[in-house]
Amino acid sequence: MPFEGRFTACISSQAGCAMNCKFCATGQMGFRRNLTSDEIFEQVVVFQRILSPDYRISNVVFMGMGEPFANYKNVMKACAKITSALNIGQRHITISTVGIVPKILRFAQEKFQYKLAISLHNPFTEERKQIVPITKKYSVEDLFEACYSYCRQTNRRITFEYCLIPGINDHEEHARKLASLLTPIKLLYHINLIALNATPKFKVNSKDVDVSVKKFTAFLNKFYVNNVTVRSKRGIDIAAGCGQLGAD
Template identity: 55%
Template sequence: DFVVSAGCKPFQSKQLRDLLYKKHTKSFDEMMYIPKHLRQDLKDTFHIAGCLDLKKELVSRDGTIKHAYGIAGGSIIETVLMRYKDGRNTACISSQAGCAMNCSFCATGQSGFTRNLTHEEIFEQAYNMADFCQSEGQRLSNVVFMGMGEPLNNYKNVTKAAHMMNTHLGIGAQHITISTVGNVPKIKKLATEKLRTTLAISLHTPYEDERAKIMPISTKYPICELVHAAVNYAENTNRRVTFEYCLIHGQNDSQKHAYKLARVLGPMKGLSHVNLIPLNPTPTFEGKASTEESVRVFQEILMTAGAIPSTVRVKRGVDIDAGCGQLADSLLKDIAKVKRRSGNKSAINEMIGSESSFAEDEGSEQTSEEKKKTHGDDSDIIQSFGTGKHTSDNIIAKGVNVIHAPSGKHAKSNPRFWAKPGALEAGDASVQQRTALL
């Protein structure tokens, strides 16, 4: 421990961590609780810096905030903050750049996979939103892993980041939700973790053949195995499992689907909850959102036929393309606009401020190290059946989107982590490897 080796007491190491992570102190000179000689040693040896480069901030009419960050390698990831009138603040964070799951109704899934995020990159997304909340006299109350990527395909970094959020940001395990499209082995592994987070499973239809068409992972892990893993998770963690269900008009919103879903989740009676999410449109999927009447009937059947509690979520952040599955939609639209204006690939460089185009980055060969790593919207509750309170803290904000210069009140790169001087030079792709957290 650097603090102890500098001749200070072990408790001062904790003081230092609290100043960095809880007080969000951005300069060693501001750390008045720390002995002067230690502050000087820290200044001589380290500087506080972050892995993420804020490219743009967007603020919705409903208060939703979306940040687009540049990361090492030139990719863009996004983070969303949902702010509620009751004081809750929920951050939706990304675990990967892009997504390999190829879900047909999700623009992110159609955009392709680039790489896993490091635990530093994941943690810093939550840290930045916690910093914003603190600047507003509030606190970050919830974190959901529902941004870009499949969290359980980046298991080690996701769970490490979740532990850091719990330890350094003071977010309780029950207020950290890890989402998955259905990686059964990793769900079983997650059930053994000491940090018992909330689990959310993207289901979207109770029929195996239908699910395989819209979610290819279902061909590997059938629904019956997924439900069995969910039962195991609930029993081992004493946490109710949430099932995400995106309602698509004429495809999965019939009464037959509702009755079937109630039967499928029968083994999880008292252990599960369903989030009903009317579909947001994307250019790669022709489906439409279910009607309000269809949603109402679907929800009633879940309760009457299976005593399955559920919530319906109102769209939020749609005016800034922060809806579920829409974020990559905005990216594609922006790229198309600039391409039409310039007629060549340099248009993309103009947008992302990178020497290599998005297309080149997306299709480039991976290094051996990268191969080792590879394998939005939230809402207020408008109806809640079988629950006595608002139960949904989930934000789904999938995709990559913003690629312009920073703007807005909080458009800045927030310094966060400890790194040796010179480690954070522009374009240095090895920042993560040279970053040392206290």
């Protein structure tokens, strides 16, 4: 019987997270430990078991708990198991990072077919430091130099994730700066705009966020940044939306 439905599994690479991104509930939990490759792989196996026989996991994204490139070795071992044991191709696996530059460069050199996503959220170094602390170690300029190198070596597209925070990162100058940073990689990018979800420690008004999404999309179009998608909202009612995954 052909599969009637395909699903994407969003999986974790760590217990907790040490990145401490200010708008992310997971980032506020603190770091416990890296997951083993078997623990990472088992998440996909469990998700597949939950589904009925007519459905299958067709895509995997490392966008759950933790920073995948801070657990690089185990993540790569898990990816190898996912492709070999579960018949999920490398191009159907996406790994998201806040921007650990040395690991992006290593990832490019190893020439995997896995997709790369960057959690950017602000194109200005000093502003990004306030919400994504790893920027204190790797500036936005350093991050994009690594991205340019990745594109040159692999000729593969990068997805840039951008959570809209009203009044913080949604102005016209942010769109202009982002457009200039993307110019060297021409069409090898995709912007994933995310309507930020409120968390216990980071309050936002959902209506204000929706306005920010529409406004920022228009700004990007003004500067000819057209490869843009607005991520649909899911799981908000059970605090399982983007940035809300956390536990007491």
